Amino acid sequence: MLPSLSSQLTAELLALRDQHRLRSCQSLAGASRVNVTSDGLRLTAFCSNDYLGLACHPALARAAAEATARSGFGAGASRLVSGTLPEHLALEDALASLVGAEAALLFPTGYQANLGAITALAGPLDLIVADRADHASIIDACRLSRSKLAFYPHLDLARAERHLNHFGPAARRRFLVTESLFSMDGDVAPLPELLALARAHDAALVVDEAHAIGCLGPSGAGLCAHFGVRPDVLVGTLGKAIGASGAFVAGTVGLRTYLSNCARPFLFTTALPPPVAAAALAAVQIITSVDGDLLRRALRERVTQLRFRLVLPPDPFAAPILPMILGPDDHALRASSQLRDKGILVQPIRPPTVREGTARLRITLSAQHTPEQVATLADAVASLSLNPSCPSAIPTLADEPTPRCSSQTTSRASDRAPSSSEQVFRHPGRLPESCPLAAGTARAHFVRRLPGTSGLQTSRLRRSCNRPEPVRRCIGLTGRVCIDLPQ
């Protein structure tokens, strides 16, 4: 007899547990995504996507309450049946104007927006070339479209071009798909170069701005606006900096009409509740106001402060996502648990969310964090030890004299390396031989890839790597910053 479904599931869950991959939904309480309570324990969370602290803003709650009184709570039907309400149309107009597009179409979630846009536009005769680090919703959408799918290594445009050259000519349509600010890596796609590549191959550029909208770019318009790039399809979400829930696809009026006719995750689902749309509109109004500028400035200051304290090079984008890549899953689990013991919540991120061997702490900052909370986080990261029996010591810098916006660099930080585009990711195979991992240490990588990094940086790397102490920081040819943790 075959094993029952329940015994098969139990076996699979046990296997997940043994691989340190079992997850559970942790319940958090509190009217803030930063100051939370879990099991009676007060924690400072550094893992939400509420980058501007709008999720619990009174203006959003007020807008939602007013919309509930005006239009009811549930939309009652899909958009094309009877679920389109004034709140949806007002929000779509505001979002289109935020990102400088002709039109926008709402979806109930970002997952559905990617699924809807990509599966409606691309089919079995088409080619999709996508960054390997793209979000799961993009990957799933590409697979579901049944298009020819070619991934390129993260940010490797030469490989993307090779895919376009190789597979492009046979395709009916070609798509180049990327995130703008990568959700798990905190680095930024070279959007102007991607646009040029797309244009050179008659490909459509699809950009997911989920983590950039609201906090990066002029008036929070995102990184496409920052670079002056107009993609063919722009996806944005409402559940991150906008502090609500839902998503949108922006582009031409024709794109909006097409998706509202052909995107199944739009057609066959109940419309966003009108109070959620109204709250998102209130958030967009804050984001585009002077208050939005102040929130973005506060966020940049926190990012600058944390990077300085961790002796990381300045980030010209001041991206609020800082991955600390620890490698094995259990290292990420242990580091997260040690932070929790110090009152800090940072969830371990493990495969399949990230690639095998790159489990990490994904630290996110919010405008709501205080400088004291950021300093506490830096100290806690500094005292991480991957082996509880071995006390750790990652030296951090004393507080930056005046933590200010990202355009200002501290003398210590600017000494590190110039940077026009900074990306944080891991290259386990390319550590220079002069930088062996000392016995009893594990390495956390903060990596930047800089076009045209100089020999000066290489020698700095060699110098710092040859130092005998177990905790090291290195800046390499590729802009690598390593912190070795005692294990």
Ligand SMILES: Cc1ncc(COP(=O)(O)O)c(C=O)c1O
């Ligand atoms: C890049 C990216 N796109 C899309 C999504 C999905 O958005 P949502 O949470 O609204 O479904 C996420 C969610 O984390 C994301 O990081």
